Amino acid sequence: MSNNNLPTWEVFIQPKTGASFEHAGNVHASDKEMALQNARELYTRRQEGTCIWVVKTEDIVSSNPEDQQSFFDPADDKLYRYPTFFKVSKKAKGL
Amino acid sequence: MSKELLFKYVLTLGDDALILGQRLSQWVYKGPFLEEDIALSNISLDMFGRANLFLEYAASLKGSTTTADDLAFKRNEREFSNHILCEQPNGNFANTMARQFFLDAFYKLFFEKLAESEDEQLSAIAQKSIKETTYHFRHSSKWVIRLGDGTAESHEKMQSAIDNLWMFTDELFEMNEVDNNMLTQKIGVDCLTIKAKWDQIIDEVLSEATLKRPENIHMTSGGREGIHTEHLGHLLSDMQYLQRAYPDAEW
Amino acid sequence: MGHFLPSNHSSKANTLTMSAVQETAFQEKIDAELKIEAKDWMPDKYRLHLIRQISQHAHSEVIGMQPEGNWITRAPSLRSKMVLIAKVQDEAGHGLYLYSATETLGITRSELIEQLQMGKAKYSSIFNYPTLTWADMGAIGWLVDGAAIVNQQSLRRTSYGPYSRAMIRICKEESFHQRQGYEIMSKMSNGTTEQQEMAQDALNRWWWPSLMMFGPADSESAHTSNAMKWKIKRGTNDDLRQLFIDRTVKQAELIGLEIPDPDLKWNPKTKHYDFGEIDWEEFWEVVNGNGFCNKERINNHIKARSEGQWVREAALAYSEKKQNGV
Numbered sequence: 001m002s003n004n005n006l007p008t009w010e011v012f013i014q015p016k017t018g019a020s021f022e023h024a025g026n027v028h029a030s031d032k033e034m035a036l037q038n039a040r041e042l043y044t045r046r047q048e049g050t051c052i053w054v055v056k057t058e059d060i061v062s063s064n065p066e067d068q069q070s071f072f073d074p075a076d077d078k079l080y081r082y083p084t085f086f087k088v089s090k091k092a093k094g095l
Numbered sequence: 096m097s098k099e100l101l102f103k104y105v106l107t108l109g110d111d112a113l114i115l116g117q118r119l120s121q122w123v124y125k126g127p128f129l130e131e132d133i134a135l136s137n138i139s140l141d142m143f144g145r146a147n148l149f150l151e152y153a154a155s156l157k158g159s160t161t162t163a164d165d166l167a168f169k170r171n172e173r174e175f176s177n178h179i180l181c182e183q184p185n186g187n188f189a190n191t192m193a194r195q196f197f198l199d200a201f202y203k204l205f206f207e208k209l210a211e212s213e214d215e216q217l218s219a220i221a222q223k224s225i226k227e228t229t230y231h232f233r234h235s236s237k238w239v240i241r242l243g244d245g246t247a248e249s250h251e252k253m254q255s256a257i258d259n260l261w262m263f264t265d266e267l268f269e270m271n272e273v274d275n276n277m278l279t280q281k282i283g284v285d286c287l288t289i290k291a292k293w294d295q296i297i298d299e300v301l302s303e304a305t306l307k308r309p310e311n312i313h314m315t316s317g318g319r320e321g322i323h324t325e326h327l328g329h330l331l332s333d334m335q336y337l338q339r340a341y342p343d344a345e346w
Numbered sequence: 347m348g349h350f351l352p353s354n355h356s357s358k359a360n361t362l363t364m365s366a367v368q369e370t371a372f373q374e375k376i377d378a379e380l381k382i383e384a385k386d387w388m389p390d391k392y393r394l395h396l397i398r399q400i401s402q403h404a405h406s407e408v409i410g411m412q413p414e415g416n417w418i419t420r421a422p423s424l425r426s427k428m429v430l431i432a433k434v435q436d437e438a439g440h441g442l443y444l445y446s447a448t449e450t451l452g453i454t455r456s457e458l459i460e461q462l463q464m465g466k467a468k469y470s471s472i473f474n475y476p477t478l479t480w481a482d483m484g485a486i487g488w489l490v491d492g493a494a495i496v497n498q499q500s501l502r503r504t505s506y507g508p509y510s511r512a513m514i515r516i517c518k519e520e521s522f523h524q525r526q527g528y529e530i531m532s533k534m535s536n537g538t539t540e541q542q543e544m545a546q547d548a549l550n551r552w553w554w555p556s557l558m559m560f561g562p563a564d565s566e567s568a569h570t571s572n573a574m575k576w577k578i579k580r581g582t583n584d585d586l587r588q589l590f591i592d593r594t595v596k597q598a599e600l601i602g603l604e605i606p607d608p609d610l611k612w613n614p615k616t617k618h619y620d621f622g623e624i625d626w627e628e629f630w631e632v633v634n635g636n637g638f639c640n641k642e643r644i645n646n647h648i649k650a651r652s653e654g655q656w657v658r659e660a661a662l663a664y665s666e667k668k669q670n671g672v
Contacts, residue, residue, distance in 0.1 A: 117419060120418050120419060120427070120431055121418075121419060123411060123415040123418055123431065123434055123435075124408075124411040124412055124415045124434070124438075124646070124650065125646075125649075125650045125653075126650065126654065127650075127653070127654025127655075127657035127658060128654055128657075128658060129408065129438050129441060129442055129445075130442065131654075131657075132411075132435075132438050133435055133438050133439060133442075136431050136432075136434070136435040136438070137435070139431055140428055140431055140432060140435075143424055143427055143428050143431070144428065146424065147424045147425075147428075150424070163424060164423045164424055167424055168422070168423070187653070188653075188654070188657045240664070241660060241661050241664040242657070242660050242664075244664050244667065245659070245660025245661065245663045245664040246656070246659055246660045246663045248656050248659075248660070249656055249657070249659070249660030249663075252656070333419050333420060334419060334420065336420050337420060337421075337422035337480055338422055341538065341540060341541070343538055344422075344537055344538050344540070344541050345533070345537060346422035346423050346426055346480070346530075346533065346534075
């Protein structure tokens with residue numbers, strides 16, 4: 001069959017300097033340099049980026065949906081992590 | 096007189112970009128995979144953008160009402176002065192990459208020099224072109240290496256592409272009357288001085304690609320004087336069809 | 347902890363009761379307008395529907411490169427040539443965004459391409475019509491992309507996250523396509539007699555196939571009900587078709603072209619245009635492979651793919667050598 005596949009890479013684009021990188025989608029490529037070039041051709045045709053990351057799809061580890069409660073719910077009773085938890089006199093400036 | 100020579104000089108630069116862009120655009124939807132299809136279209140677009148700049152400049156030197164489109168679509172084979180290498184058919188992917196690699200290496204060096212031209216327009220176009228060509232060279236040289244050092248089949252195809260196109264490479268460095276005049280005026284580039292550097296780049300890449308540099312090949316030239324391979328006529332009759340069939344129409 | 351993407355196609359391991367509970371939770375999520383992501387539980391039928399719909403959409407973008415690619419080398423000016431290349435290039439890009447979204451459902455691009463080449467997967471029938479004159483580049487941009495945009499804008503709100511994100515990206519890029527087509531049409535309809543004739547002829551040939559792009563009437567459509575319940579589709583075929591017609595009629599009037607439908611008439615009661623009967627027999631003929639260019643389009647695709655095989659093999663071989671330090 002003539003349909004051999006090149007490996008997939010996930011592409012992350014930094015839209016402008018100082019911004020966080022955002023996941024854009026994938027590209028197929030046989031090596032790192034090709035992955036970077038293909039990502040540039042595909043995801044930045046309209047100057048959408050200042051920097052690109054590519055990483056092999058198989059190398060990304062993800063939490064599972066069934067882990068959602070055990071991963072994220074324990075944070076919901078820790079209000080002391082937010083500034084609004086603390087009562088401070090309105091006269092105190094710069095806090 | 097000098098304006099006429101400058102026109103000819105600029106025209107070759109425009110014709111090279113135009114004809115190469117046209118060749119690359121023939122790859123659309125035929126690439127080895129979709130990502131590469133997009134890459135080839137991008138290079139083609141860069142070439143047409145460059146052709147447009149050079150031909151607009153050439154048209155302005157010609158005066159009257161000549162436009163870049165007139166120069167692209169209303170001249171005959173004998174009036175085109177592109178290097179013969181640019182018009183060579185796409186062949187397989189190795190042929191296209193070999194052609195691109197030879198030209199990218201040449202133009203990378205050429206535009207670095209042309210950027211120093213005392214002609215402001217040429218210098219400005221050259222500076223823009225350096226950025227594009229640097230990227231094109233990375234793309235084509237890497238493919239020459241991948242294919243040269245890939246499988247036995249790809250190695251053989253890449254080597255034969257290099258061998259078959261080699262005969263057109265000397266023409267890139269020939270200096271004719273126009274070139275010499277432009278050089279004297281500090282407008283044009285001394286191609287003889289970039290030849291050594293070109294050889295070095297080619298050798299480095301070919302060696303990494305486990306490919307052999309061709310030897311004892313008879314060199315062909317004539318494009319600058321309008322003597323082309325027969326391929327150009329077909330390329331033009333396709334490209335110029337609408338403009339020729341409906342000369343009064345605007346598109 | 348697990349992989350970035352699901353590794354299998356289905357959730358067969360689930361017991362029946364388990365999946366009933368999950369299915370209820372799934373539907374509640376959809377009803378609350380929450381997006382489904384790649385690793386979330388989803389009914390097999392939802393997954394299969396998505397694979398079919400998104401890949402059909404991707405294949406349409408990719409096969410759609412051919413009728414326009416047919417005119418790239420003959421584009422009549424440097425400007426129109428660059429615009430057309432950029433447009434066809436976008437189509438390759440959009441195909442890739444959509445293949446990428448489909449791949450999050452646990453199927454590879456090669457499998458999808460195989461389905462296309464073996465005729466198991468469809469693509470939009472519109473691309474089985476031939477492009478005969480330069481005016482066809484105008485008609486495709488104006489009508490075919492115009493119809494596609496109506497559909498795509500509605501799909502930005504689709505329930506599957508990766509598909510929705512691809513659609514948002516595509517809609518942003520697609521906006522120039524329709525203008526490009528309309529510009530060609532309006533230049534030609536204001537041009538020489540020959541150009542005007544070409545423009546009208548192109549509209550005559552592309553109008554009805556464009557209306558067919560929205561698919562069969564709602565009363566006939568096999569997939570609409572589940573797709574609406576799961577919010578994969580966000581507008582019905584008939585509604586979207588009507589939206590397209592209402593928009594397009596005025597655009598045609600503005601450049602002096604006549605829409606080839608004697609029954610087309612503004613209906614002040616419905617505030618929509620009434621239009622004539624669509625030839626569904628023709629539609630099904632083309633869907634079932636008997637259109638003008640069906641065979642050629644697929645053969646071209648197979649040819650390009652098989653001619654690229656040695657290139658892909660070489661790239662993989664080279665990469666393996668480098669990883670092994672050869």
